[in-house]
Amino acid sequence: MDKNRKWKWLLFGVLLVCSIWMVTPPGDIKDDKGNIVKKGKINLGLDLQGGSSFLVQVDREDVQRKLKEKESNVSLEDEVERVREAAVEMIRRRVDVSGTAETEIYKEGNDRINVRLPGVAAEAHAATREMIEKDGVLVFKLVDINSDQYVAELMTERPAPDGFTMGAGYYLREKGAPKLTREEYEKLKDYGDFPADLMLEKVTLDDGTEIYRPIFIETRIMMTGADITSAQTGTDPMNGGFTVDLKFGKEGTKNFADLTREYAATESRAGRQLAIILDDVFYSAPVLKVPILNGEAVISGSFTADDVKQLANILRAGSMPGRVKVIEERTIDPTLGKASV
Template sequence: MKKPFVNLIIIILIFLCALFVDVSHENGLRIGSLQRSGNLYLGLDLQGGMQVLLEADVEDGTVVSADQLNTARQILENRSNGLGVSDVVFQVAGSNRILAEFPGMTNTEEVLATLKGTGLLEFVDTGDEFMMEGDPIKTDLTVSSSEKSSETTTTAAATAANLTDSSDSSDSTETATEEKVYHTVLTGAALQNVSVQMENSTPVVAFELKSDASQTFADFTSANIGKYLTIVLDGKVISSPRINGAITGGSGVITGNFTIDSANALSVQLKYGALPVPLKIVEYKMIGATLGEDSLKKSLVAGLIGLALAALFMILYYRLAGAVAVLAIIFYGAVSLALYKLIPITLSLSGIAGFILTTGGAFDANILMFERLKEELRNGKTINQAITLCWTRAWSSIRDSNVATLITAAILFYFGSSFGATIVKGFAVSLCLGVLISMFTAFLVTRTLLHYTTKVVKPENQNKWFGV
């Protein structure tokens, strides 16, 4: 009796937590360090957006390793997150391509500029100035000869204007000097190793410099204690730590208000500031939503009607057990939706298809159990005995069918990842997740609810209550 009661408490807690996640949150959803928008992430086919295909820009015959492509994918993903597109999808396609999808994005220039960034990492001397993350900054390393020429021309024009009109000279001088240029101390090429460590339960980013850069770094930090050494990637600030002491050993740590995720992201940016393999944009295109809002609503209505008919069949054919199955499917749906939001999973048409298919699979597991239940009741077993035996004897069939489905999903996911077929990959992810949740639901929820409903109802007429 104690075990079913504990199971019931677990079911109720999981269901309440799932409902909390499922409900929309105006200010987003935050659970500890986990933060989500609180909404479902919709794919390109549901909300439209932009798709970009990148290819390794190498000479013919040059082999690009899988590690290089995966590292480039991670760097591009970190860069693109700065656009505010948390559900952006980057995946390796084949042996030398990366496919990027930006659901909901319509600013073509911003996306392409982010993808084509050089990945130049700089340690910049900003003196007493603390720079905010994301601020653009100009350094003496990135000032091109054309800009220098332009500044020279502007200064010459100001000098000429000074000979004729002093007021014009003042305006021109301000124009020529309004943008400050900071000095680059070191670049990312000086880094030898970067890692995330914990200091007093707080994540920090530790780094080691190459031997030839250690002395330069030691001299600079010794002379600039209390000032800021700003870290810049592609002309934008990613961190602006204060120099707390001379760093003479060729290694140091970057402290800040880091979480594990943000520290890891900074570590990747520092370690792989530049892409390990050059990439070029092969093609890009804007994709309109293939399923409009009205069609999506109609599809959801059709899905609900189908589920209602399936639930009606279960109740009519299996009676009390069928009603328990309906409750279990409600639990399954609530948990699935919550996980879609928390992981998060980008929901596309193929993902919806996978969800509906696994919902049918969840009903199937219950049907196998209930048929075994009816057999045991016909053989003279008590209700409690039949409930215990129905899972034991149906488990092998449930296990084999679901394992076969998981193997199929893994194969689909592999080929979807290898060839950039996002539709196949989305279907595989939702199929795999649905199978796992449906097995958990059949194992824990259906059995526990059967136990308690029979305790409450106390069915004596087996034909009336179970259709035996």
């Protein structure tokens, strides 16, 4: 009887140890020098770890407009679903490139996507939203040869666009005016009824003041960023500013060489300016002094370190198949989650 009781207690002890081991989070794994090589932790979800969540919706008006432009017979609902399927994967790629782990991205309803990002701090919420909503469409266009003339007429004959005040050859954003949206940039293209698109170059002065210089761009797209194989953050050797350094694949390298060869400076003409535009936002327009044959390009502008990091991530991940917009968002405080563990 005592022997049986002994074995029962022994079995109970073994089961107890195993149970404790199974529910106890693994500890940190260290090397011979005591450095942590693998962090031991419980993988907490959004409700426990805290973070950000976004409810994203496919822009039906944008989908419908593009169907009309293509004169497609595809139904609106079928095209919305195609865009949503592709957008789910694109958001996932952008989130993965940014380094966010343990994400939940899934479809909801007929045209929505739920994005749950554990661990994304409140201060990173706005940047994450921007990353999700950006089209990520990079295009190269020529600066109109009459741009200077059009700018002179614009500044002398037209009032400043809504939300801006007039400066000496530039515009200033009115105090309290919200950040420019892509819809506002689109509307600005037609301001003044010129035969070219009006765009604004944002420049940050030494005192921190942001000004917007008007420039007119040809409407035709000379090339897109569809064949980008690499997008890395860099530094401008001339002024120390932040840049995004691009590298094209085989086809893109050939197309970029043909484009720059056609419009580069020669003995008989000056080189044209090639505008670099992402999501209808003008970034720079370098003069084509010589053909660029190595398939490399640089995006420069008034960037912060965070700006170029986000741009590089978006360009590496690729462009959205159609527009999406955040219709609901929230930030979850991790305090409750920590207390629950």
